[in-house]
Amino acid sequence: MPNLPTTLPDWLALLESRHAETHIDMGLDRVRAVKERLQLAFSCPVIMVAGTNGKGSTCAMLEAVLLQSGYRVGLYIKPHFLDFNERARINGEMASDAALVAAFGAVEAVRGEVSLTYFEFTTLAIMHLIAQAGVDVAILEVGLGGRLDAVNVVDADVAIVTSVDIDHTDYLGDTREKIGFEKAGIFRAGKTAICSDPVAPASLVKHADDVGADLWLIGRDFNYQGDQQQWSYGGRGQRRNSLAYPALRGANQLLNASAALAALEVLRMQLPCGAQEVRAGLAMVELPGRFQVLPGRPTQVLDVAHNPHASATLAQNLGNMGFHRFTYAVFGIMEDKDIEGVIAPMRELVDHWCVTPLPSPRSADTAQLAQKLEQLRPAGAKEGDFSVTAFASPADAYANAVSRAGENDRIVVFGSFYTVAGVMAARKSSLH
Known part of the structure; x- marks a missing residue:
């Protein structure tokens, strides 16, 4: 040929x-x-x-x-x-x-x-x-x-x-x-x-x-x-x-x-x-990106949960992990997903949202995502206890979460295969 x-x-x-x-x-x-x-x-x-x-x-x-x-x-x-x-x-x-x-x-x-x-x-x-x-x-x-x-x-x-x-x-x-x-x-x-x-x-x-x-x-x-x-x-x-x-x-x-x-x-x-x-x-057995807990501190969890059923399972698994002071979420999702249904099980668990677009024409708009999440701000949350920040890429969102999280905190990366893949790629390049 x-x-x-x-x-x-x-x-x-x-x-x-x-x-x-x-x-x-x-x-x-x-x-x-x-x-x-x-x-x-x-x-x-x-x-x-x-x-x-x-x-x-x-x-x-x-x-x-x-x-x-x-x-x-x-x-x-x-x-x-x-x-x-x-x-x-x-x-x-x-x-x-x-x-x-x-x-x-x-x-x-x-x-x-x-x-x-x-x-x-x-x-x-x-x-x-x-x-x-x-x-x-x-x-x-x-x-x-x-x-x-x-x-x-x-x-x-x-x-x-x-x-x-x-x-x-x-x-x-x-x-x-x-x-x-x-x-x-x-x-x-x-x-x-x-x-x-x-x-x-x-x-x-x-x-x-x-x-x-x-x-x-x-x-x-x-x-x-x-x-x-x-x-x-x-x-x-x-x-x-x-x-x-x-x-x-x-x-x-x-x-x-x-x-x-x-x-x-x-x-x-x-x-x-x-x-x-x-x-x-x-x-x-090993499978990347399925409630994958990375070694070291702060605790870091990678999970490809991108529908309400998977998000509820992720929330249940996070709830079984014991105490963490703050939880940072690196979150990007496709616009055709049930976005509210994916966020709902996680809203009680996440203190700081780092939202990111995904490298796909179907990516949800980060400004709209940030607006949805701002509406979840707990009543009476003290300054510094809740935040929503938009970034240009999963790598940037992840870098920010890592820079802010203390060793008793937790970082959860979820919302799409693309979100997890972006963070995996960033981690790989930082090791080389």
Whole structure:
């Protein structure tokens, strides 16, 4: 193929420029056509994970336990924070530039006249890369919804829906029932479907029934119990006792861990995992930006919470951390989010807001954001106990919070992947 990029940055720039011209046509026919030309097929079990929140954590736990058990694991996870390569992992390592360039070339070679969005093109390329890598198991994270997501051109052996909440209403609908139906689109006839949302939407349950999937619901087909020290999982035919809490912190992580263990129970004949491997995997799992507490003082927490459900979980986790004199929030969010719903659970916890725009045309306006937050000023707050300040970038907002916070204070970075990525990039450059 003449004049194709030879480096990953050049490929990504090309796809970005094309993406501007490709309108989103919400069907999967184009992706399916290119998948067939690629002869993309997995010769191993495929676990697919959808959900409003908790997808990334569930994928990371599955990967960690399976790696501990000695399997070769392919993982597609998104979005990335610093390097595009984070989206494709083979055996726990990020894919190399060369492997990604080869995969992009393979898609381009068969694409022909079919136009693909940036997301569709990169999804096909990464799934092709994983399918070619000779893995024992593939874990694929759904981007948006499920039914119309590019990942859904693959048939999953086990399909997990973690949580169903209101987000991306332009695409998915404005009720849990509509969104539940979209997410249930990854279920397949005769295959296992798992839902770890404690209140599964009726639309999801009905769709599983309509397509003939074998639905496992938390509280009915699998569950967990825990005390201060350890927890246990119970499924349809397997119990796992005396488990260490997952290294990912937060109250909701046992729901995610239970979904991961339910999937492993379903696949226990193909991919047996011993008790010790499960414990070690959960104890060692890492996922940046999900209630990630950085070492040192003041306490710093990075969390990609960008919808009300995730923000409420973040607030609950912060509430469990013990006393901090002041809490500084580095906060940037997209204008199409439920901004008031994201702020509401955090308003009692944050004393000083450092607001920032995000590097996206969808970024919320900082002046309007600051105005909303000023209205939350507690009555009778003493001078210096509450502030709202706008900055030009996540890096600037973060630098200001660091300069003001004392060692008994706390800094929380949240509101978007872009907010957390901006702070991660600033921290990385300050270390070099």
